[in-house]
Amino acid sequence: MAPVAKPLVRIVTPGTREKNDGNWRTAARWSEMLRDRFRVILQTAWSGEPADALIALHARRSAESIRAFRDRNPHGRIALVLTGTDLYGDLPGNKEAVRSLDIADRVIVLQEDALDHLRAAWRKKSAVIYQSATPLRPASKAKGRLDCVAVGHLREEKDPETLFRALSLLPSSLPIRVRHIGAALDPRLAKLARSTAKHDPRYRWFGPLAHGLTRIAIRNAHVLVHPSRLEGGANVIAEALASGSTVIASRMSGNVGMLGRDYPGFFPVGEPAELADRLAQALDPAYLRELTRACRKRAPLFRPEHEARQLGRILSSLLA
Numbered sequence: 001m002a003p004v005a006k007p008l009v010r011i012v013t014p015g016t017r018e019k020n021d022g023n024w025r026t027a028a029r030w031s032e033m034l035r036d037r038f039r040v041i042l043q044t045a046w047s048g049e050p051a052d053a054l055i056a057l058h059a060r061r062s063a064e065s066i067r068a069f070r071d072r073n074p075h076g077r078i079a080l081v082l083t084g085t086d087l088y089g090d091l092p093g094n095k096e097a098v099r100s101l102d103i104a105d106r107v108i109v110l111q112e113d114a115l116d117h118l119r120a121a122w123r124k125k126s127a128v129i130y131q132s133a134t135p136l137r138p139a140s141k142a143k144g145r146l147d148c149v150a151v152g153h154l155r156e157e158k159d160p161e162t163l164f165r166a167l168s169l170l171p172s173s174l175p176i177r178v179r180h181i182g183a184a185l186d187p188r189l190a191k192l193a194r195s196t197a198k199h200d201p202r203y204r205w206f207g208p209l210a211h212g213l214t215r216i217a218i219r220n221a222h223v224l225v226h227p228s229r230l231e232g233g234a235n236v237i238a239e240a241l242a243s244g245s246t247v248i249a250s251r252m253s254g255n256v257g258m259l260g261r262d263y264p265g266f267f268p269v270g271e272p273a274e275l276a277d278r279l280a281q282a283l284d285p286a287y288l289r290e291l292t293r294a295c296r297k298r299a300p301l302f303r304p305e306h307e308a309r310q311l312g313r314i315l316s317s318l319l320a
Contacts, residue, residue, distance in 0.1 A: 012045060159228055
């Protein structure tokens with residue numbers, strides 16, 4: 001008897017390997033997780049190639065691929081993955097994004113709070129898949145100071161300006177250091193980063209780094225600082241929790257969905273004084289232990305085997 005061919009799944013993402021953004025990393029990780037049960041092809045758009053199922057990241061930017069796949073392959077199945085800019089930026093007003101959600105057979109969100117932002121009809125066909133990170137052995141942290149790392153390209157959604165302003169509010173005598181990793185996508189923010197580095201020796205901007213080096217920087221830090229204004233579900237939070245580091249983050253939906261509503265390390269979005277207070281508070285070992293306990297409690301959600309199991313379950317049910 002001839003072996004049964006594996007179902008063919010195409011993953012469409014607006015991200016690219018060169019940009020190395022969150023969409024690309026999610027798509028690349030999922031393609032590897034699915035290869036034992038499916039034939040998987042990763043591409044930036046669907047152009048009529050055969051497929052049993054389409055996984056499309058981003059409701060608006062992949063809208064044409066989703067529409068064309070449904071029109072030309074009516075029996076094919078579609079799973080739509082909502083990211084930050086479509087979930088919190090395009091919806092509910094963008095017609096292309098709305099059409100993608102209506103067309104999709106399944107909707108995937110990357111953290112639990114996202115479900116509260118969906119219409120009832122979309123929520124009924126939705127599931128949560130937390131992004132994962134390979135666990136790293138925790139590093140010995142420096143004593144007597146607070147080492148922080150911020151990971152995110154310099155753009156408005158990541159709100160690095162709140163971090164710059166928070167540092168300016170902290171007394172120079174406080175032993176707090178910040179390493180900032182990310183490409184200069186916004187010239188104005190890049191100028192601010194260079195100015196901050198020039199005038200405050202506690203801050204260093206490294207630009208984009210290889211993923212392995214970034215993970216080491218996260219592991220070596222006491223705290224990942226994540227001041228985003230808009231986020232679908234930041235993988236760097238999973239990477240921090242998988243390497244024994246803690247997180248201080250803005251209280252916005254994507255971060256709340258990753259860390260939990262009662263997480264003690266939140267500060268209000270866009271409030272540098274509140275962020276400065278949190279950073280100063282983290283110099284207290286008791287508060288840092290509180291953050292560590294909360295992070296350890298959430299860490300099992302972001303294990304690779306958990307993500308792979310959830311993803312495989314959704315694809316298998318989609319193609320049943």
